[in-house]
Amino acid sequence: MPLKNKKLEVFRSQIDSIDQQILDLLVERGHIVKQVTETKLAHQLPVFVPIREQKKATTFKELARERGIDPAWAEDFLRLIMGSSRQSQSEVAFPRSTQEPKHIIYIGGDGGMGKLYKRISDQTGHITTSIDKGNWFELDKALETADMVIITVPIHVTKSVIQRLQGRLPEDVILADFTSNKRAPIDHMKSIHKGPILGLHPMHGPDVRNLSKQLMVACPIQFPEQSQWFVQQCELWGMRLIEAEAEKHDYVMHLVQGLRHFVALLHGSFMKHYDLNPNDMLDYSSPIYRAELMMTGRIFAQSAELYADIVFSNEERRELLLKFFEHHALLAEMVKNNDRDGFIKEFEHVTDFFGSFATKALEESGYLINRLADRFA
Numbered sequence: 001m002p003l004k005n006k007k008l009e010v011f012r013s014q015i016d017s018i019d020q021q022i023l024d025l026l027v028e029r030g031h032i033v034k035q036v037t038e039t040k041l042a043h044q045l046p047v048f049v050p051i052r053e054q055k056k057a058t059t060f061k062e063l064a065r066e067r068g069i070d071p072a073w074a075e076d077f078l079r080l081i082m083g084s085s086r087q088s089q090s091e092v093a094f095p096r097s098t099q100e101p102k103h104i105i106y107i108g109g110d111g112g113m114g115k116l117y118k119r120i121s122d123q124t125g126h127i128t129t130s131i132d133k134g135n136w137f138e139l140d141k142a143l144e145t146a147d148m149v150i151i152t153v154p155i156h157v158t159k160s161v162i163q164r165l166q167g168r169l170p171e172d173v174i175l176a177d178f179t180s181n182k183r184a185p186i187d188h189m190k191s192i193h194k195g196p197i198l199g200l201h202p203m204h205g206p207d208v209r210n211l212s213k214q215l216m217v218a219c220p221i222q223f224p225e226q227s228q229w230f231v232q233q234c235e236l237w238g239m240r241l242i243e244a245e246a247e248k249h250d251y252v253m254h255l256v257q258g259l260r261h262f263v264a265l266l267h268g269s270f271m272k273h274y275d276l277n278p279n280d281m282l283d284y285s286s287p288i289y290r291a292e293l294m295m296t297g298r299i300f301a302q303s304a305e306l307y308a309d310i311v312f313s314n315e316e317r318r319e320l321l322l323k324f325f326e327h328h329a330l331l332a333e334m335v336k337n338n339d340r341d342g343f344i345k346e347f348e349h350v351t352d353f354f355g356s357f358a359t360k361a362l363e364e365s366g367y368l369i370n371r372l373a374d375r376f377a
Contacts, residue, residue, distance in 0.1 A: 026081065030088065037089045044095040047086055048212045048238030056082070076371075083212075086238065090210035094124040097232040103127040103146050105139070107161060108153035112206025113178055117150070120211060120237060143168060148230060150200070151185075152178040155309035159188050166192040174227045176200050180257060181313045182219050182246035189221075196223035198230065199246060201253075205302075212238035219246050250316070257310050258317040259324060264296045265307070287373040288365070 040047070057075050064074030104121050106114040109130025118128045129142040143149075149169065153161050158179050169175060169192075176198040177185045186199045199219030208214060216239045218231055234241055271278065278293055285293060299307060312318060334342045351358060 029081070030085075033085045033088055036085075037092065040089070041093055041095055044097070044236070046095065046236045046238055047089050047210075053079075053082060086212040087209055090212060090238075092123070094120065095236045096125050097229050097236050101126045102148060102229070103129070103142075105129045105131055105142050105146050105149045107131045107139075107149060107151045110134075111152060111154075113202065114152045116206045116208070117152070117178075117202075124233070124237075140168060143170060143173070146170070146173050148174040148176060148227075150176045150178060154305060155179050155181065155313050156305075158185050162188045162192060169193050169195065171195045172226070174198055174230065176227070176230070178202060180253060180310055181317075182217075182249045184314060186219060186221055186246050194222075196226040197221040198224075198227040199249075201249065210238070213240060214238075215240045215242065217242050217244055217249055219244055219249060221246075250314070254317045254320045258313070259320065261299060261307050262311050262321055262324075264299045265311075267292075267296045268300055287369040290376070291369060291372055 039045075057078060060078045061071035061075050064071045104118075104126055106118050106128060108114045109118055109128075110132040114130060114132075118130055121128045127145075129138070129146075131139050131142065149165070151158060151161055158177060162177075162185070165175070172195055174196045175189050175193045177189065178200055179185045180201055182199045182201060186197065189197045189199075197220075199221060201217040201219075203215035203217060204211075211234070216234045218234075218241060220227055220231070220243065231241060231243075270276075271281075278297060281293060282290060311321070331346070333339070334346070354361075
C-alpha cells in the first residue's frame with residue numbers, strides 16, 4: 001500500500017475512534033436524560049421548556065464559536081440531540097395537569113387523531129374511552145363518569161355526531177372537538193350543551209411521534225376555567241398553545257389550509273394531465289423545487305376525503321378559492337399578452353407587501369433547502 005494511503009487509513013481510523021466516543025457520550029447523556037424524565041414526572045413538569053432550550057442553544061453556539069466550529073452547524077447538532085431527548089421522554093409517560101386522573105371520551109377514537117391522543121392520554125395516567133361506529137352503544141355508560149368528550153371525526157360528519165349527543169351529556173362535562181374549522185362546530189356544540197365547551201384544532205397530523213413542539217389552537221367558549229386543565233395538559237405534553245377566537249381562526253385557516261391544499265391539488269393535477277412523472281422530475285430538480293414537490297406529493301399519500309373536507313368545509317372558504325381563481329386569471333393575462341413589465345410591476349408590489357418577512361423567508365427557506373440538499377443529494 002502506498003505511503004499516502006497508509007497515512008490516510010491512520011487518519012480515518014482516528015476519526016472512526018472519535019465517532020465511537022461521540023456515540024458513547026450520547027449513550028451516557030441518554031442515561032442522564034432518563035433521570036431528568038423521572039424527575040419531571042415526579043414534579044409534574046413539562047417535556048418541552050422553550051426558555052431552557054433556547055438558552056442552551058445560545059450557550060452551545062458560543063462554545064462552538066470559541067472552538068472554531070460553525071455555530072449554526074453546532075446548533076443543528078444540539079437540536080437533533082435535544083429532539084431525541086424529548087422523544088425518549090415521550091416514550092414512557094407524561095406529567096399530568098390534575099391531581100386525579102380525568103376520564104376522557106374520544107368519539108372517533110378509531111381514527112388517526114383519536115388513537116394518537118388516546119395513547120398519549122393513557123400514558124399520562126388519564127382514563128380514556130374510545131367510541132366509534134362499532135361501539136356507539138357504550139357511550140351512555142361511559143358518560144356516567146366522563147369529565148370530557150372530544151369529537152375527532154371527519155368534518156362532514158361532525159354536525160351529525162354533535163346532534164347525536166343532544167340530551168345525553170351531563171351538564172358539567174367538557175364538550176370539545178378537533179375539527180379544522182371552528183365557528184360552525186362551536187355553534188353546533190352550543191346548541192346542544194349548556195356546560196363548558198372547548199374548540200380545539202391540533203395543527204398536525206396523526207403521524208407525529210409525540211406532541212412536543214406541535215401547535216394546538218384553543219377556543220375556550222363556555223366556562224373556560226373548567227376546561228383549563230386540558231389546556232395546561234397540552235402544555236405539559238410539550239405543545240405550543242395559541243388561544244384564538246373562532247372567527248379569527250377560521251379566517252387564517254382559509255389560507256393556511258384551504259388555499260394551500262387546493263394549490264397542491266392544482267400542481268399535482270397539472271403534472272398528471274401533462275404526464276410529468278414526479279420521479280423523473282426529481283432528477284432535474286433544484287433543492288427548492290424538490291422541497292415543493294415533496295410538499296405536494298405528501299398530500300397525495302393521505303386521504304382524499306380528508307382534504308375534500310378541509311377545502312369544502314364552509315362557504316367562506318369556497319368563496320376565497322373562487323376569488324383566487326379570478327386573481328389567477330388576471331395574472332394569466334400577463335402571460336397571454338407577453339406583459340413582462342406588468343409582471344415586474346406586480347412582483348414589486350408584492351415585494352413591498354411582504355416587507356421584512358421576505359428576508360426572513362429567504363433565510364429560513366435557505367436553511368431548509370441546504371439541509372434537504374445535504375440529506376438527499
